[in-house]
Amino acid sequence: MTPDHISLHNKQFEPYLSAAQLSEAVQTVAARLNQDYAGQTPLFVAVLNGSFMFVADLLKHITLDCEVSFIKVASYQGTSSTGEVRELLGLTEDLQGRPVIILEDIVDTGHTMRRLLDTLAEKQPASLEVATLFLKPECLQHELSIRYVGLSIPNDFIVGYGLDYDGLGRNYPDVYKAV
Template sequence: MEEVTIKGLTFVPYLKEEEILKQVKRVASEIRRDLEPGDAPIFLCVLNGAFVFAADVFREVDVPESEITFIRFKSYEGTQSTGVVKQVMGLTESLEGRTVIIIEDIVDTGVTAQQLRATLKEQNPKSVKMATLLFKPQSLTTGQVPEYVGFEIPSKFIIGYGLDLDGQARGLRDIWVLKDKEK
């Protein structure tokens, strides 16, 4: 399959599943390396887009005492960030004194990351770090650079491996990029 069309937009292959899984293993290894002896980290998956990445990283970190929980923010409509972050589903677990690893699918402007870190710090965790599958440094407006990054990518719209276009395409195993318009 050389192209996929979702909601009238055409996407072409960008990152193959094998490349993604290699980076998942690397990111998990870095997280494991940075954990202190006795840490029982809590992984905070930002839904909906990060659920595939979070599951893969969580299993690869392989710390039996770790936990995973979920929070949901929304800042995209179609292919554009709205610039406004809405919390749709909140955190119910206590983070007091815990090592928190936020799992994001993509850090674009950093607005969601900034809001999330500020919210989490109110609960006095031991530490808060962020792992993201994809990071768009050229789009960053907040200085919220993740500690763990799978891939740095240009500011293009992508789908697959959990990332969507209005809820569709999350199940694609590879990552696809919006095809440039022909001139």
């Protein structure tokens, strides 16, 4: 049962998106990836920590041969982006000539994604795309072409389904927004 509100640190959150809505969005993204990459063996690069639930659920619906790698970057402190991206844990696979899809939980300002795209493009993949569960179009501060978007959402601060507020809230199967 979904709580009618949750409290994390000093903030209150109310239900926003149910686990069923999230599952439908994930399956839609997976279906498009399966279609677009049929006959290929893409490398999925999952951005930790927030994407872990999205990635786990997405991969259950991927019917392609694929590889998965994880990287960890950070640009958030509290409820807002610092604008500074720090790569914390790197990628060891050779990307040259391979189709690469970055898997991200949420793209808002685009600072992290711009840095990742620039960094990974230097490794000369055959193609480089982004699949994100959430996109906040009104927050974007960079010109980004994001081909696979589960849900476009307004500029609300959200937690749950892998997303956190200073470390708390990732474990909820539903998504909540700050009130």
